[in-house]
Amino acid sequence: xxxxxxxxxxxxxxxxxxxxxxxxxxxxxxxxxxxxxxxxxxxxxxxxxxxxxxxxxxxxxxxxxxxxxxxxxxxxxxxxxxxxxxxxxxxxxxxxxxxxxxxxxxxxxxxxxxxxxxxxxxxxxxxxxxxxxxxxxxxxxxxxxxxxxxxxxxxxxxxxxxxxxxxxxxxxxxxxxxxxxxxxxxxxxxxxxxxxxxxxxxxxxxxxxxxxxxxxxxxxxxxxxxxxxxxxxxxxxxxxxxxxxxxxxxxxxxxxxxxxxxxxxxxxxxxxxxxxxxxxxxxxxxxxxxxxx
Amino acid sequence: xxxxxxxxxxxxxxxxxxxxxxxxxxxxxxxxxxxxxxxxxxxxxxxxxxxxxxxxxxxxxxxxxxxxxxxxxxxxxxxxxxxxxxxxxxxxxxxxxxxxxxxxxxxxxxxxxxxxxxxxxxxxxxxxxxxxxxxxxxxxxxxxxxxxxxxxxxxxxxxxxxxxxxxxxxxxxxxxxxxxxxxxxxxxxxxxxxxxxxxxxxxxxxxxxxxxxxxxxxxxxxxxxxxxxxxxxxxxxxxxxxxxxxxxxxxxxxxxxxxxxxxxxxxxxxxxxxxxxxxxxxxxxxxxxxxxxxxxxxxxxxxxxxxxxxxxxxxxxxxxxxxxxxxxxxxxxxxxxxxxxxxxxxxxxxxxxxxxxxxxxxxxxxxxxxxxxxxxxxxxxxxxxxxxxxxxxxxxxxxxxxxxxxxxxxxxxxxxxxxxxxxxxxxxxxxxxxxxxxxx
Numbered sequence: 001x002x003x004x005x006x007x008x009x010x011x012x013x014x015x016x017x018x019x020x021x022x023x024x025x026x027x028x029x030x031x032x033x034x035x036x037x038x039x040x041x042x043x044x045x046x047x048x049x050x051x052x053x054x055x056x057x058x059x060x061x062x063x064x065x066x067x068x069x070x071x072x073x074x075x076x077x078x079x080x081x082x083x084x085x086x087x088x089x090x091x092x093x094x095x096x097x098x099x100x101x102x103x104x105x106x107x108x109x110x111x112x113x114x115x116x117x118x119x120x121x122x123x124x125x126x127x128x129x130x131x132x133x134x135x136x137x138x139x140x141x142x143x144x145x146x147x148x149x150x151x152x153x154x155x156x157x158x159x160x161x162x163x164x165x166x167x168x169x170x171x172x173x174x175x176x177x178x179x180x181x182x183x184x185x186x187x188x189x190x191x192x193x194x195x196x197x198x199x200x201x202x203x204x205x206x207x208x209x210x211x212x213x214x215x216x217x218x219x220x221x222x223x224x225x226x227x228x229x230x231x232x233x234x235x236x237x238x239x240x241x242x243x244x245x246x247x248x249x250x251x252x253x254x255x256x257x258x259x260x261x262x263x264x265x266x267x268x269x270x271x272x273x274x275x276x277x278x279x280x281x282x283x284x285x286x287x288x289x290x291x292x293x
Numbered sequence: 294x295x296x297x298x299x300x301x302x303x304x305x306x307x308x309x310x311x312x313x314x315x316x317x318x319x320x321x322x323x324x325x326x327x328x329x330x331x332x333x334x335x336x337x338x339x340x341x342x343x344x345x346x347x348x349x350x351x352x353x354x355x356x357x358x359x360x361x362x363x364x365x366x367x368x369x370x371x372x373x374x375x376x377x378x379x380x381x382x383x384x385x386x387x388x389x390x391x392x393x394x395x396x397x398x399x400x401x402x403x404x405x406x407x408x409x410x411x412x413x414x415x416x417x418x419x420x421x422x423x424x425x426x427x428x429x430x431x432x433x434x435x436x437x438x439x440x441x442x443x444x445x446x447x448x449x450x451x452x453x454x455x456x457x458x459x460x461x462x463x464x465x466x467x468x469x470x471x472x473x474x475x476x477x478x479x480x481x482x483x484x485x486x487x488x489x490x491x492x493x494x495x496x497x498x499x500x501x502x503x504x505x506x507x508x509x510x511x512x513x514x515x516x517x518x519x520x521x522x523x524x525x526x527x528x529x530x531x532x533x534x535x536x537x538x539x540x541x542x543x544x545x546x547x548x549x550x551x552x553x554x555x556x557x558x559x560x561x562x563x564x565x566x567x568x569x570x571x572x573x574x575x576x577x578x579x580x581x582x583x584x585x586x587x588x589x590x591x592x593x594x595x596x597x598x599x600x601x602x603x604x605x606x607x608x609x610x611x612x613x614x615x616x617x618x619x620x621x622x623x624x625x626x627x628x629x630x631x632x633x634x635x636x637x638x639x640x641x642x643x644x645x646x647x648x649x650x651x652x653x654x655x656x657x658x659x660x661x662x663x664x665x666x667x668x669x670x671x672x673x674x675x676x677x678x679x680x681x682x683x684x685x686x687x688x689x690x691x692x693x694x695x696x697x698x699x700x701x702x703x704x705x706x707x708x709x710x711x712x713x714x715x716x717x718x719x720x721x722x723x724x725x726x727x728x729x730x731x732x733x
Contacts, residue, residue: 042384044406128493128556129564145554148495236499253377254502255696256402 054263066239107167115227150240176210450686493559539717611686
């Protein structure tokens with residue numbers, strides 16, 4: 001087969017994905033960019049080009065500003081939480097003599113659970129007159145407004161999402177553990193390395209590829225949170241859990257301001273891109289220090 | 294290779310754009326047509342199975358008598374929201390001929406975008422209104438431009454429910470009517486049952502726009518005797534009444550009478566003794582809380598009012614929705630849609646069927662006096678107070694920016710008052726300033 005034929009075949013095989021990407025990514029993206037410069041609500045017969053007005057409005061809006069800061073607050077709570085929990089699960093499963101797969105599947109199940117259902121269950125558990133809160137009030141005199149105070153609402157959402165994703169990330173980390181050559185540990189044992197040093201000086205750096213994947217994926221999750229916030233807090237109290245997706249949803253589907261919502265979506269995608277790029281570079285820097293190029 | 298890639302991408306993008314811009318039917322709307330003398334109209338029912346059953350039945354009966362009109366009934370999508378699905382349908386040139394489930398505020402947005410037809414400009418509008426005996430109800434739906442864009446279908450005059458069994462334990466045989474009477478009751482309640490609250494509702498502290506219909510607007514309409522909050526494009530709120538409402542909520546907060554945390558069925562379990570209640574609740578109570586019985590465990594009343602106001606004919610908020618006809622429909626379809634509406638609304642038996650199937654109260658002025666409904670209300674006495682309140686129920690504001698405006702009510706005033714923050718008069722002024730800014 002000559003090179004020309006190979007090239008044509010390559011395009012042929014790639015065309016379903018390219019077509020998919022064009023229809024569901026490129027066209028909506030171009031359409032969103034166009035909408036973001038208009039005041040169109042999609043139903044009015046006429047619309048006006050507003051230049052960057054929607055962008056200025058977005059930058060000045062309390063909703064968008066809260067979405068920006070809430071995402072980073074969430075990132076600070078969620079990413080370490082999910083990495084630590086999934087690491088603990090992976091360590092436990094890795095140390096098991098038998099049935100590793102069975103346990104991993106068990107931990108993976110929450111990932112398949114509906115966000116709506118798990119949120120509604122948590123809402124019931126944390127309600128004022130739930131058995132837990134009644135017990136806390138009567139025995140300890142603690143009257144906690146779990147979803148009504150900014151930090152606890154954010155923390156509760158982070159815990160639900162960490163519960164959902166930690167089994168999945170544990171799967172990735174377990175494969176990372178399995179790929180570490182046992183001879184490295186044997187050599188370290190001969191050199192008299194203790195358990196603490198063994199984990200931090202050998203396992204942790206050698207886990208870099210799996211950790212890299214888990215951290216980047218979990219950072220990505222923080223920019224896409226919607227279901228749990230929508231079901232539990234609606235973005236409140238006082239914008240404390242208002243995420244990018246929540247703000248876009250409100251403006252697009254409740255306020256029906258397609259142009260303005262598109263401008264927020266574009267701003268959100270720029271912030272997401274820059275944030276993930278910076279975090280990726282920081283992790284790669286740490287990887288390089290540990291010999292990963 | 295670069296050139297090939299560019300050509301490929303350009304071709305795919307062009308096809309994509311052309312496909313995206315096309316309506317798929319040569320530029321004509323996809324909402325029915327006239328063929329062989331038969332006009333087809335499409336009707337979107339609310340995403341509620343009982344309403345869909347009602348409209349399917351109506352369409353069947355109508356088509357038996359009108360073979361030259363075909364009515365296709367289908368439920369509107371409710372994801373992400375029913376309003377958004379209508380928006381998407383209009384944008385995609387797939388709007389139905391007519392639909393139900395439209396409140397006055399959303400209708401204002403549709404009217405503002407010229408997406409719906411002013412019904413009073415169509416033939417037979419007056420006949421429909423007089424035939425259904427809904428002159429008063431329809432009048433309150435008139436828009437500030439003088440036109441009628443929505444045919445009122447049902448009007449749930451929102452009432453408050455009181456736990457009469459607990460009130461009796463506190464020495465009351467009927468619920469308090471004025472703010473000071475309510476505050477007196479709260480003192481007695483807290484003395485006897487420190488863990489109980491007057492009103493338990495997390496939504497009170499939530500700025501989401503629609504939540505104001507079921508707290509602020511009920512109280513404000515009662516305190517202001519139904520004064521317009523927005524008139525045309527101007528803020529027309531009654532400051533005196535509004536500040537009294539905010540002060541009342543602040544006083545309740547100060548008495549620890551409000552529980553603004555998420556709680557499960559607080560009224561039914563007796564955690565609270567007062568709640569806003571729509572008639573749709575009774576179906577769920579029948580299955581889940583059969584102990585909730587009118588005059589035994591609960592009673593219904595209009596909203597409490599500031600001291601010194603007359604205590605009869607108290608106004609409240611009307612959770613009301615109606616039918617609209619879309620501007621994208623052809624003249625024949627619009628005419629056929631009006632004929633269908635006239636058929637449905639000219640016979641009170643059809644309204645009885647609506648009531649029986651959906652428990653939604655038909656927006657008729659004669660609901661309590663028309664003999665057609667007597668038997669039903671005798672069998673369902675809990676719905677009687679709702680029917681009696683219909684003439685005093687004020688529907689939602691008719692402004693396309695209602696979402697922003699109602700968010701400001703919560704954000705600047707109501708949510709703060711329920712948390713006991715700030716000065717009600719200043720909060721009202723801040724809210725008014727924000728609303729006036731948005732209306733410009």
